[in-house]
Amino acid sequence: xxxxxxxxxxxxxxxxxxxxxxxxxxxxxxxxxxxxxxxxxxxxxxxxxxxxxxxxxxxxxxxxxxxxxxxxxxxxxxxxxxxxxxxxxxxxxxxxxxxxxxxxxxxxxxxxxxxxxxxxxxxxxxxxxxxxxxxxxxxxxxxxxxxxxxxxxxxxx
Amino acid sequence: xxxxxxxxxxxxxxxxxxxxxxxxxxxxxxxxxxxxxxxxxxxxxxxxxxxxxxxxxxxxxxxxxxxxxxxxxxxxxxxxxxxxxxxxxxxxxxxxxxxxxxxxxxxxxxxxxxxxxxxxxxxxxxxxxxxxxxxxxxxxxxxxxxxxxxxxxxxxxxxxxxxxxxxxxxxxxxxxxxxxxxxxxxxxxxxxxxxxxxxxxxxxxxxxxxxxxxxxxxxxxxxxxxxxxxxxxxxxxxxxxxxxxxxxxxxxxxxxxxxxxxxxxxxxxxxxxxxxxxxxxxxxxxxxxxxxxxxxxxxxxxxxxxxxxxxxxxxxxxxxxxxxxx
Ligand code: SF4
Numbered sequence: 001x002x003x004x005x006x007x008x009x010x011x012x013x014x015x016x017x018x019x020x021x022x023x024x025x026x027x028x029x030x031x032x033x034x035x036x037x038x039x040x041x042x043x044x045x046x047x048x049x050x051x052x053x054x055x056x057x058x059x060x061x062x063x064x065x066x067x068x069x070x071x072x073x074x075x076x077x078x079x080x081x082x083x084x085x086x087x088x089x090x091x092x093x094x095x096x097x098x099x100x101x102x103x104x105x106x107x108x109x110x111x112x113x114x115x116x117x118x119x120x121x122x123x124x125x126x127x128x129x130x131x132x133x134x135x136x137x138x139x140x141x142x143x144x145x146x147x148x149x150x151x152x153x154x155x156x157x
Numbered sequence: 158x159x160x161x162x163x164x165x166x167x168x169x170x171x172x173x174x175x176x177x178x179x180x181x182x183x184x185x186x187x188x189x190x191x192x193x194x195x196x197x198x199x200x201x202x203x204x205x206x207x208x209x210x211x212x213x214x215x216x217x218x219x220x221x222x223x224x225x226x227x228x229x230x231x232x233x234x235x236x237x238x239x240x241x242x243x244x245x246x247x248x249x250x251x252x253x254x255x256x257x258x259x260x261x262x263x264x265x266x267x268x269x270x271x272x273x274x275x276x277x278x279x280x281x282x283x284x285x286x287x288x289x290x291x292x293x294x295x296x297x298x299x300x301x302x303x304x305x306x307x308x309x310x311x312x313x314x315x316x317x318x319x320x321x322x323x324x325x326x327x328x329x330x331x332x333x334x335x336x337x338x339x340x341x342x343x344x345x346x347x348x349x350x351x352x353x354x355x356x357x358x359x360x361x362x363x364x365x366x367x368x369x370x371x372x373x374x375x376x377x378x379x380x381x382x383x384x385x386x387x388x389x390x391x392x393x394x395x396x397x398x399x400x401x402x403x404x405x406x407x408x409x410x411x412x413x414x415x416x417x418x419x420x421x422x423x424x425x426x427x428x429x430x431x432x433x434x435x436x437x438x439x440x441x442x443x444x445x446x447x448x449x450x451x452x453x454x455x456x457x458x459x460x461x462x463x464x465x466x467x468x469x470x471x472x473x474x475x476x477x478x479x480x481x482x483x
Contacts, residue, residue: 008219011212039205041196044212049383052226052391055219079224079391142222 005142009135011044015054015078019071019107020097021061024121025088029058032124040131051077056134058127059113062090062097063105075111081141083134086113087127089120096120171252179260179411180252180404187434188403189213191410194438195446202450213403217396225392228291235289239282240390240397246278247404254411255338256433257419259426269317269332272412276313276367279401280306286398287386298386301457305373308464309366312359315472319356320347320416323479334412338419348417352482356475357417362468364444366460367409368402372452373460410437 016029032038048054051074063071075084089095091107107113114137117130174180193210200207209215227236250272280302287299321330324340324347331337347353366373387398414436422432455463 004218004222007215008222011215011219013216036204039200039207041200041208042206044208044215046208050388050390052389053387053395055223077226079226081223 005139005146008142009139012055012083012131012135012138013046013048013053014040014056014058014131015048015051016058016060017051017071017074018067019059019061019091019105020064020067020103021088021090022096025060025090028121028124028127029060029087032127035124038124038128040128043128043131043135045131051075052079054078054082055138056083056085056131058085058087059091059107059111060087062094062100062103063107063110065102065104068104068110072110081138081145083114083138083141084111085115085117085130085134087117087122087130089118092116092118174260175248175252179254179256180248180250184248184251184254184404184407185400187437188400188405188407189217190434191406191437191441192403195441195449198442198446199450202446213399217399220396220399221393223392225394226389228389230291231389232289232291235285236389237394239286239289240394240401242285243279243282243401244397244404246275246282247401247408250275250408251404251411253334254408255335255415255419256411256430257338257342257415257421259429259433269321269334269337272334272408273310273314273317276405276409276412277306277310279405280367282398282401283386286390290386290389292389294383294388295386298388302386304457305366305460305464308461309363309373309468312464312468312472313363313367315469315476316356316360316363316416319353319472319475319479322476322483323347323350323353326483334415338415341419342421346418346420352478353417353475355471355478359468359472359475360413360416361440361444362464362471364409364413364440365448366464368406368445370445370449372448372455374454406441407437410440413440 016026018026032040045056051057057075057078059071059075061067086092086107090097091105091113094100094103094105097103104110115130115133117126119126122130177183190210190213192213193208196212197207197210227233253271283302284299287295287297287302289295317332318330320337321332324337325331331340341347348357365371387395390398411433414433418436422428
């Protein structure tokens with residue numbers, strides 16, 4: 001079974017949640033995917049439209065009051081095991097929006113963030129490194145899950 | 158006693174054709190390979206590196222280990238049956254598919270009209286999935302799927318009629334796929350016959366529509382209606398949709414090869430399997446990969462009008478030419 005986990009992590013599907021980002025980070029995420037120089041598809045990644053298909057989820061933006069409930073709801077719809085990557089400094093600290101009246105962040109008050117990719121916006125290379133780190137973390141989780149047996153959700157948290 | 162033995166052997170062969178060759182494992186393997194080649198070629202066209210060729214296999218293994226969620230408000234039974242429906246329909250289609258020079262199809266069963274009924278099954282599965290998932294995007298997706306489906310089925314029917322009447326000669330129509338292949342191996346391939354070249358072009362137009370690749374990926378448009386009917390599927394159920402899609406690729410490409418270019422090479426079955434694969438790959442590159450890499454997406458009314466205009470006209474031209482010669 002360990003063999004199957006090693007195969008599974010070579011097919012990470014990505015999903016983006018925009019939690020009030022200024023769109024700078026989202027543009028960088030698109031750059032990472034579609035520009036020949038960076039191309040995350042070489043890691044087997046694919047951007048998917050539905051949160052139900054996702055394995056790795058990117059969260060951008062400082063989590064504004066307006067999108068908080070929706071963002072949390074979408075995040076909860078992603079099937080386990082999932083890895084959460086916070087992209088940009090906004091999810092970490094609020095970034096340039098820090099202290100704003102409508103900022104509910106940082107994101108990890110509500111969502112267990114696994115990996116931070118800081119930068120405003122981060123470079124595509126950094127995002128790719130985040131994806132590679134996420135794959136390693138995912139593999140460790142799958143192995144833990146196998147060792148743990150039945151308690152899926154418990155073993156994952 | 159002897160008769161029952163014959164039936165048992167026949168049943169055994171039928172199961173073999175359904176599960177191993179050319180349906181089941183063979184079709185699935187080739188289909189996944191074609192899908193991988195499609196992604197790789199598209200990436201190379203855009204000067205990217207692209208995923209490895211075997212990426213669809215990895216995706217399937219990954220999906221089988223994921224949590225399968227069912228929305229609380231979904232029609233549970235339909236929601237579960239829909240992926241199986243598309244998959245079984247395609248597996249049966251693949252079992253009837255002749256691989257020229259290797260496998261002649263089942264002469265009394267491999268009928269083009271059977272294909273005409275079975276080919277829409279994955280689309281019907283999507284329609285069921287969309288309507289049972291209780292998601293507004295699913296509902297949008299399924300209404301789009303129905304519209305596009307009606308549009309691309311019409312040229313397909315005309316193509317089938319043109320080929321059947323041509324092969325039947327003056328004696329009526331010949332619908333058996335096995336005999337159509339035989340006829341072409343004796344009298345030359347239909348893809349080189351000027352009467353049927355318009356029909357072949359119409360079939361080329363039909364391919365991207367039925368496979369739902371851009372510019373005809375309207376029902377599953379992931380940027381507007383977030384994958385439509387597939388939105389709520391996850392885990393193993395999604396894997397079944399992927400497998401159905403992979404087998405459907407082989408079926409529609411193989412159907413085109415059998416109708417228009419079933420020529421064989423001298424040499425053993427292995428050479429001919431590779432030759433078949435090569436033809437499928439070429440057809441796929443031409444009608445799916447190139448088109449996908451170069452185009453955006455039609456609106457649903459544009460796609461509808463497109464199919465009712467050009468492919469239908471081309472197929473009708475062929476049909477008239479064939480009828481005029483009878
Ligand atoms: S980190 Fe910078 S680029 Fe990214 S969303 Fe925040 S402000 Fe915009």
